[in-house]
Amino acid sequence: MSLFSFDIELTYDDSSRLLCACLKPQFDAPPITAAQITTLLKASGYGDFYLYGSTMSEFIAQSEALTEQGQKLYNEYLARLQKVAEAQPELEQAVLKEAKGQAEAADDISLKTEEASTEHSISPEKVFAMLGEQQIEFHIAECRDATISIETTDDDLQAYLSITQPYGGSIATEESVIAALKKQGIEFGIDAAAITKALKYDKCSEILIASGIKSTKGHDSKFEPLVSEQISSAPKIDAKGKVNYHDINEFVIVEPGEQLMRRTLPGKGKPGTDVYGKVIPAISGDVLPFSGDIIGSTASADDKNLLIACQKGHPVVKARGVSVENVLILNNVGLSTGNVDFDGSVCVNEDVADGVKIKASGDVTVKGVVGKATIIAGGNIVILQGLLGGSKALQDPSEEPYGAFLTSKGSVSAHFVTRSKIRAAKKIIIAEYSSHSDLHAEEQILVGQEGGKGNLFGGQARAFKLVAAKVIGSNGGTPTQ
Numbered sequence: 001m002s003l004f005s006f007d008i009e010l011t012y013d014d015s016s017r018l019l020c021a022c023l024k025p026q027f028d029a030p031p032i033t034a035a036q037i038t039t040l041l042k043a044s045g046y047g048d049f050y051l052y053g054s055t056m057s058e059f060i061a062q063s064e065a066l067t068e069q070g071q072k073l074y075n076e077y078l079a080r081l082q083k084v085a086e087a088q089p090e091l092e093q094a095v096l097k098e099a100k101g102q103a104e105a106a107d108d109i110s111l112k113t114e115e116a117s118t119e120h121s122i123s124p125e126k127v128f129a130m131l132g133e134q135q136i137e138f139h140i141a142e143c144r145d146a147t148i149s150i151e152t153t154d155d156d157l158q159a160y161l162s163i164t165q166p167y168g169g170s171i172a173t174e175e176s177v178i179a180a181l182k183k184q185g186i187e188f189g190i191d192a193a194a195i196t197k198a199l200k201y202d203k204c205s206e207i208l209i210a211s212g213i214k215s216t217k218g219h220d221s222k223f224e225p226l227v228s229e230q231i232s233s234a235p236k237i238d239a240k241g242k243v244n245y246h247d248i249n250e251f252v253i254v255e256p257g258e259q260l261m262r263r264t265l266p267g268k269g270k271p272g273t274d275v276y277g278k279v280i281p282a283i284s285g286d287v288l289p290f291s292g293d294i295i296g297s298t299a300s301a302d303d304k305n306l307l308i309a310c311q312k313g314h315p316v317v318k319a320r321g322v323s324v325e326n327v328l329i330l331n332n333v334g335l336s337t338g339n340v341d342f343d344g345s346v347c348v349n350e351d352v353a354d355g356v357k358i359k360a361s362g363d364v365t366v367k368g369v370v371g372k373a374t375i376i377a378g379g380n381i382v383i384l385q386g387l388l389g390g391s392k393a394l395q396d397p398s399e400e401p402y403g404a405f406l407t408s409k410g411s412v413s414a415h416f417v418t419r420s421k422i423r424a425a426k427k428i429i430i431a432e433y434s435s436h437s438d439l440h441a442e443e444q445i446l447v448g449q450e451g452g453k454g455n456l457f458g459g460q461a462r463a464f465k466l467v468a469a470k471v472i473g474s475n476g477g478t479p480t481q
Helices: 032-045 053-086 090-099 109-120 123-128 174-184 192-198
Strands: 004-013 019-028 139-140 147-150 158-163 204-211 223-225 230-232 249-251 257-264 297-299 306-307 314-318 321-325 326-329 340-342 344-350 357-359 364-366 376-378 381-388 404-408 410-416 420-424 429-430 433-441 443-446 456-461 466-469
Touching: 004 053, 004 123, 004 249, 019 053, 032 053, 053 139, 053 340, 147 174, 158 192, 174 192, 174 204, 174 429, 192 204, 230 420, 257 321, 297 321, 306 321, 314 326, 321 326, 326 340, 326 443, 340 344, 344 357, 364 376, 381 404, 381 420, 410 420, 420 429, 429 433, 433 443, 456 466
Parallel strands: 326 344, 340 357, 344 364, 357 376, 364 381, 376 404, 381 410, 404 420, 410 429, 410 433, 420 433, 429 443, 433 456, 443 466
Antiparallel strands: 004 019, 019 139, 147 158, 158 204, 223 257, 230 249, 257 306, 297 306, 314 321
């Protein structure tokens, strides 16, 4: 007995670029499978087409269902024909057998011959028509060209290329990519090498192929100092060839109205260009204000970009301004600063090294230790720690033997004093001790009166009103005057 089945017929529509698979009724054809369809597509030249997977599955399922229905209908039809043949007269059957050359055949051979006769009376197309179905066809594949898409960033400074894989259609080329760029209006900063590299593959995703130039912001206002905090010069050499490394720095004093700093205008920046060739305007820099923490200076009434001094003092240059202070603040005084000669007060946060000289018209405050140094003040001298004068190597017997010398038109105070010469117009106040020093005050010398050991020994102490110490002299017999 033959088996009702279907074969596949492919038709391609150039206008729609769709490939259609039709079911053609046929006896004894193999069952339709996905592998069979794929093989048929390749053999027919459609192997590269884009397959509709779900549609192909539906096509196979439909063929299986119709095959089952057609086979059942075919079997029923054969059975009815068989009954009609058996109802005919015996003579007719004999004639039929003789015509078919099957006389004296066995019963099973006779049955097969009868079935073959009835089968020849029905075609697969007739069975399909009895199913009541029209032509069964599905669009199972499509011919697709490679698609080119170009996307730009929000600021239009970059363009990215994406290419989908072709399925039996045309591939992407440099000409087609350039045409797509032109159609989209992209004309600036195109990277031909990036396009060539992207086209080496069937597909690509978001390849940067064009870059614009971002506009640049101009520089902000700049601040140009017109004064220096100190002026440095070469070491001085006296007549004997002795080099003085201490008088190489001069601390600057400015007068009211003197120019301190100029603020320059901000830069205009540079314009940019996006990938569409449009100019991106430049951004000017910011006009920065003068610093708000400066003192003793102000903007000129005639030029708002010019900072001038409004009091006499020492200029302290900052990032966006200059302060004018009547107190010169230094971390240390030594070779790095040289001698200090300042018209105002001086504050040293740490120590004063050996061999230097501080001269100030105001007060001098030292928060650390003073070595073999000279301090001359128009106001008070305050040394929060000690004064270590030490012995001086004398070149001439007439020279002072003391390593440190302090003179003040006010008072002098220190935590302790050793081998130093001090002259004060008012008081000398020492907390712990004075050792082998020459002290002279117009009013009082007070040692240890406000706390501390208060020892006064060695050297001499003279005051017009009072010399007071907790302990004067020593058990060792050190001469103390």
